[in-house]
Amino acid sequence: MTTTRPVEAAAPPPANGAASRFVGVTLDAVDIESVGSFWAAALRGRLVETAPDRWRVQTSRRPDATEMIWINAVDRPRAGKTRVHIDVRLGDDSPGALLRAGAQVLRSPGIDPWYVLADPEGNAFCAYPSTPDRPAGMFELVVDSRDAHAQAYWWASLLDGRVEEEGAAAAVTGTAAIPWDYLVFEPVPEPKRDRNRMRWHIELTHIDTDRLVAAGAVLLGESGTAEERVWELADPEGNEFYAHPAGRFTTPAADPLTRRPSSTF
Missing domain, CATH: 3.10.180.10 (2,3-Dihydroxybiphenyl 1,2-Dioxygenase, domain 1)
Structure with missing residues (x-):
């Protein structure tokens, strides 16, 4: 059976497309x-x-x-x-x-x-x-x-x-x-x-991390410059994922919680 229904706690979908998109997995x-x-x-x-x-x-x-x-x-x-x-x-x-x-x-x-x-x-x-x-x-x-x-x-x-x-x-x-x-x-x-x-990476096309957290995500950490900011979050069941600003996705930064001490995180 195929159905759709809104998520009670999630941010409302934007009028002009997806709030985010996948850009790879780590x-x-x-x-x-x-x-x-x-x-x-x-x-x-x-x-x-x-x-x-x-x-x-x-x-x-x-x-x-x-x-x-x-x-x-x-x-x-x-x-x-x-x-x-x-x-x-x-x-x-x-x-x-x-x-x-x-x-x-x-x-x-x-x-x-x-x-x-x-x-x-x-x-x-x-x-x-x-x-x-x-x-x-x-x-x-x-x-x-x-x-x-x-x-x-x-x-x-x-x-x-x-x-x-x-x-x-x-x-x-x-x-x-x-x-x-x-x-x-x-x-x-x-x-x-x-x-x-x-873990997977998403680009935030029509949403920010505050709205993700309000929708049920948990912010685990962040790093990078203003131009290449990377946030690590977890979804409502704890699955870790990375979020990148719209239009600024380059190379996903190394994992902040498993990377060696030379990490920039």
Whole structure:
């Protein structure tokens, strides 16, 4: 069933478009070259070093493309469940190319017709068989949620999207503010306990951080100059994300809470 409804606490949607738009995701890694090389191969992109301990997987030839992954160096190895992951569509029905690039199979297709794989540092993700009308590569971002419907409507209000409900799960779609088909919220019983290894970046096109906080976000920190300000926030269920001023997005700053002491945060 597909429905839409306003989020009670969220800021009202602007009259001239989405309040924000996605501009990439960050993935923490101990071995950034290994993880970056894997995701470049998995997404048929290229790996670019943008700063010490910071790499970018660019999945489009367009310089302004937003379906990019930033690989951020951290000292702490991965622990706990993967609560934010991307889903990819395979180039064929086999994950052989991903396995050769360093993936491991966590679950083969069964009742659910897709693979669950893990990258070289154990970050789980789903890999779907190819379809004639869909290109290979990333097609959705998936977030574990206690209340998937509430999360979807909250983000839909910021991204000018509509919500598709499927049982207890929900997804944001129908908006140019995300570079993929869906932003999916998957119901899970357990609350979030640890910092997410994968976080996303948004550009604030028609909203400021005060309105985000009024809508239910929590401000965790900020850094940068007036021209390149970066805010770190958490959504109503604690998922960390970065916000950048409209028109000023360049390279996302390093994660303020996991970066080494040389950080500018």
